[in-house]
Amino acid sequence: MTVRRVRGIEMAYEEAGSGVPVVLLHGFPFNRSLWREQIEVLKDTHRVVAPDLRGHGETEVATGPATMEEMARDVAALLDELRIERPVVGGLSMGGYVALAFHRLFPRRVRALLLADTRAQADTEEGKRAREETAQRALAEGMTAIADAMLPKLLAHTTHMKHPEAVERVREMILATKPEGAAAALRGMAERRDQTNYLANILQPTLVVVGSEDQLTPPADSEVMRREIRGSRLEVFEGAGHVSNVERPAEFNAALTKFLRDLQP
Ligand code: MLT
Numbered sequence: 001m002t003v004r005r006v007r008g009i010e011m012a013y014e015e016a017g018s019g020v021p022v023v024l025l026h027g028f029p030f031n032r033s034l035w036r037e038q039i040e041v042l043k044d045t046h047r048v049v050a051p052d053l054r055g056h057g058e059t060e061v062a063t064g065p066a067t068m069e070e071m072a073r074d075v076a077a078l079l080d081e082l083r084i085e086r087p088v089v090g091g092l093s094m095g096g097y098v099a100l101a102f103h104r105l106f107p108r109r110v111r112a113l114l115l116a117d118t119r120a121q122a123d124t125e126e127g128k129r130a131r132e133e134t135a136q137r138a139l140a141e142g143m144t145a146i147a148d149a150m151l152p153k154l155l156a157h158t159t160h161m162k163h164p165e166a167v168e169r170v171r172e173m174i175l176a177t178k179p180e181g182a183a184a185a186l187r188g189m190a191e192r193r194d195q196t197n198y199l200a201n202i203l204q205p206t207l208v209v210v211g212s213e214d215q216l217t218p219p220a221d222s223e224v225m226r227r228e229i230r231g232s233r234l235e236v237f238e239g240a241g242h243v244s245n246v247e248r249p250a251e252f253n254a255a256l257t258k259f260l261r262d263l264q265p
Pocket of ligand 1: 028
């Protein structure tokens with residue numbers, strides 16, 4: 001793990017390998033360890049960078065809502081520090097919201113996009129209210145309450161039954177998140193704009209992946225992105241939930257490595 005000071009915060013990140021750079025952005029309320037299996041495989045052929053987004057993992061919590069744009073600007077500043085001009089940008093769930101914001105802010109800095117278990121739509125009014133309730137709950141009760149509430153929906157039924165180690169790993173990531181960081185991200189996600197109409201502006205090769213049992217960003221959301229992003233590909237992992245890279249690492253890696261292999265050098 002390395003730390004760099006960017007935009008006034010200490011930002012932690014993992015870096016491995018060399019070659020075409022790939023930056024991987026984790027979901028909420030996780031951290032860079034989400035990408036363990038992907039880093040392990042990609043580092044043989046690529047330069048992989050996986051930051052802890054603001055308020056998560058070992059990156060500092062900043063004041064105010066952690067908007068998707070703020071997070072995207074943090075990532076751009078980290079990439080500047082690392083002299084990475086044009087990486088493949090991948091994100092899961094909230095990381096996907098940040099990847100889309102990054103594309104909107106810095107379209108020429110994206111070589112290709114991976115959008116995993118995410119969506120382009122904004123929150124509904126009811127969704128925004130639920131975010132605020134969860135933010136207040138995180139601050140009042142801590143992350144155990146958040147983990148207990150989120151875990152049943154995050155992972156597929158089969159994962160809960162057959163892969164207790166995956167459930168435990170996701171729980172540990174949630175418990176490692178600071179309540180203030182989680183609250184800031186929830187408020188930031190609630191503010192995010194609808195990017196559906198923006199998708200037609202994405203001209204880079206794009207891989208969309210989703211678990212067939214993803215309850216939080218269901219396959220229909222991925223279908224919208226596949227339809228609107230010209231030339232994009234959609235891969236559905238049967239029986240996986242919202243954290244498809246942890247629930248189906250082998251299939252996820254196979255889809256991702258094939259996508260990266262097919263990119264123009
Ligand atoms: C995530 O996994 O990043 C979140 O569940 C996304 C969300 O709540 O919209």
